[in-house]
Amino acid sequence: MWKNPGAAVAIDPSQVVPGLYVWLNVRWDEHPFISNRLMVKHAKDVAVIQSLDARGRLFYFPAKSTAEPGAYVPTTEELAAQQAAQEAALKAELLAEIKRLEDAKRDKRLRQRDAAARADRAWEDAARKTREALQTLHRSPKAAGALLQDLSRDTAASIAQGKEVLLHLLGDKKEQGPQFHALNVLTLCMLMGKKAGLTERELSDLAMAALAHDVGKVKIPFQLFKTSKRKKHEEDHVRQHVMFSVQLAIESGAFSKDALAAIADHHEAADGSGWPRATRTMGRAAAILALANRYDNLCTPDATDQEPLMPAEALARMFRLESARFDPALLSSLIKLLGVYPPGTVVQLTDGSLALVVAPGPDSLRPRVLVYSPDMPKDEAPTVELHTEADLKIAEAIRPSTLPLDVLEWINPQQRLSYFFSVEPPA
Known part of the structure; x- marks a missing residue:
């Protein structure tokens, strides 16, 4: 007895297998079979159906089939x-x-670039005020002292309240003056002071001492500082600049007792080898100031007959040969702050390229570097944070004098290093 085949289900020709009862919904003369509806029995039937243009017009009846359609x-x-x-x-x-x-x-x-530009703008403003104050402190101590006091308070406030304080190597600064050394020392003192947990008031006192610690040099013949080969009476005269600095600071009426003590002891040492008192006992501000002052003097000595040390060499000397002179915790803090390769160091990377260290990084061995790229202007060259580059490291520090002139002119490491900070405001 004939039975209704049930509902037809659309399939693709690729799914036809023996055992399917199919319906070719095409004209009768478009295929070789006797009927449009048939049971697929052999592989040959499958091949014939798949050779037809039957896509979208092929169905099968599940109720009359003995197999399931194949995979599409x-x-x-x-x-x-x-x-x-x-x-x-x-x-x-x-x-x-x-x-x-x-x-x-x-x-x-x-x-x-924004952080570096902020540091540069802040340095320019601080340099102008510092130069004016240091050059006039012996003539107008009250006015100069007030100017230094305002600058120190503003600096301490921004350092103490800032979320993050970053150190930057600055570009070439053409003018000369005592503000260079003063601001370098200020910068290092502020970053070490913040790390040491100084209060805003203590930072302000330290800033005052850092800015004015060498102001007494105006009372010493200039040429005595330009040579390291001084006779005893000349050296004794040079060392009087500490006393003169304290006197000028007192005359301004702007310096606290702690700031004056830091100025008085900024050439003292923890092992008693310092001067003028050869004391082993210093306040924390004086210890920080003495450390920062020594580092910057090694990198940029006043005497023209002394070879400036590369920043990495200066740190190495202080750590290996002079560590007894400094508080161990503060010396460690300075090394962590500057890194093994401090700003201003020319380095060769493990990929063979040259670079200039422009800022420390969170890893003391992986600072931020400006990569030597002679095919582009220096201000457009790539700056790489090495701590984010797993396969790129510093291979060695390079003495600038060993570089070809064209490379040296592009990298342009400064004879007088200048660095300053930028502050990320609190969130």
């Missing part, structure tokens, strides 16, 4: 379309990742 097999065109779609998706994903990385690199570069 995409056509070459479909596979190509799928592959093209996958490739397009991968390309879109890659382009999105490239854009993300480029945006992140640009944003980081903008943040770096």
